[in-house]
Amino acid sequence: MQLYLPIADLPVNVFLVLAMGAAVGFVSGMFGIGGGFLMTPLLIFIGITPAVAVASVASHIAASSFSGALAYWRRRAIDPALASVLLCGGVTGTALGVWTFTQLRALGQLDLMIALSYVVLLTTVGSLMFSEGLRALMRTRRGALPPRRTHNWIHGLPLKMRFKRSKIYLSVIPVVIVGILIGFIGAIMGIGGGFILVPIMIYLLRVPTSTVIGTSMVLTLVTMLFATLLHAVTNHLVDAVLALILMVGGVTGAQFGARAGQKIRGEQLRLLLGLLILSVGVRFAVELVIRPEDLFTIRELGVNG
Template sequence: MQLYLPIADIPVNIFLILAMGAAVGFVSGMFGIGGGFLMTPLLIFIGIAPAVAVASVASHIAASSFSGAISYWRRRAIDPALALVLLTGGSVGTALGVWTFTQLRALGQLDLMIALSYVALLTTVGGLMFWEGLRAMMRTRAGVLPPRRSHGWIHGLPLKMRFKRSKIYLSVIPIVVVGIVIGFIGAIMGIGGGFILVPIMIYLLRVPTSTVIGTSMVLTLVTMAFATLLHAATNHLVDIVLALILMVGGVTGAQFGARAGQKIRGEQLRLLLGLLVLAVGVRFAIELVIRPDELFTIRETGGAG
């Protein structure tokens, strides 16, 4: 069943888009991430313009994160104070990201920047996550305890605040900076940033895993909803029809993913997520170097005087 997308300006199979939304929603709920790192490339691979994909996927990420966040809120697995500090930086980062997105689009460099950013970010993060998950699994099989974590220089910064739900005492400075970075990346690349945020919170900020995923989803929910509004108001690239179809599939899939994620061990989740992120990054790299079928483009030029 074909459906015409008004902003993307192409017909698509509605069942294919629903299935993509459900699959990415499942991944989102399972790993506690927004899923945009997977959905945006999938849309680009089926022919949707990168700018439209990034702007429209933000709403899908927000919907999937909302569904998952409710599930974690009911289990008291969200730290409200930590989420609020993250959102302080995340809102600023999102606004800066949308502004940069607009400037790159005006210069005609947006599509290339999105592709290069995906290759660099996903291959690096995916490789690191895969290696860390593999090492954790090997330590578990060998019966070796993980190395004891010691507090680094971050825990010596001023402006400390006590986060009761997470049971940590930490400076708000690195938390706000992390929020800015995640919001900025999310607005430009159409990703929630959870696959970056979760490792940072666990290994750098020493936030307990019991509150990391739920708190990450709150940040993803708010920043992506904000990014959707900004993209719609400034760039007019949000395809409402596409976004609604993705939301329906995403909300459904996220519920099943959250249940499945509770049955898998932490190191196995990191290994699987690392493989997934790495695979998408490699796919983007291949797309960049493949020789196109058509070696010419059509560009509208001004009329002769």
């Protein structure tokens, strides 16, 4: 069944987009991530312009993280204090991100920046996660204990605050900075940023695993809602029809993914996720290096009359 996407301005097969939403939803449910870093590239791959893909995926991630956040809220696995401090940074970062997005688009360098950010971020995070997963797997083979967690320099920063539910005593400075960072890259790349945020919160901020995913989902939810709104107001690029199909596919797929994820061990899961992220990054890198089929592109700046 063909459907015309009003903003992306091209006809797509509804079932193809629905299946893509479900597949990404499955993966995101399995690993407990938003899945934006898979969804945006897939949309670009089927011919939707990177700008529309990034803007529309934001609302799709908002939907999936809202259903996730609701589940974690019921289990009291969200730290409201930590979430609000993160959000102070997140909202600022998102606004900065959308502004940068608009500037880059006017310069004609948006597609390049999206591709470059994907290469840098995904290959770095992917290889870190992959090697960490490998090391963890070897440790459990040898039966060795994981290295003891020690306090790092971050815990020496001023403006400390007590986060009751997470049972940590932490400076607000690194928390706000992390929020800004995630908001910024999320708005430019069309990702929720969960796959970067969760490791940062665990390894750098020492947030306990009981509250880390739920709290990161709140940040994702609010930054992505805000990004949707800003992209709609400034760039008019959010395709609501596309977003709705993705959401329906995504939230359904996520439920089955979550069940599948419970059957796989943590280390293996991290190894798989690392590999997946790495391969998306490499794909973008290859695309940048090989000669494009057509060196010319046209952009319409609006029809008069």
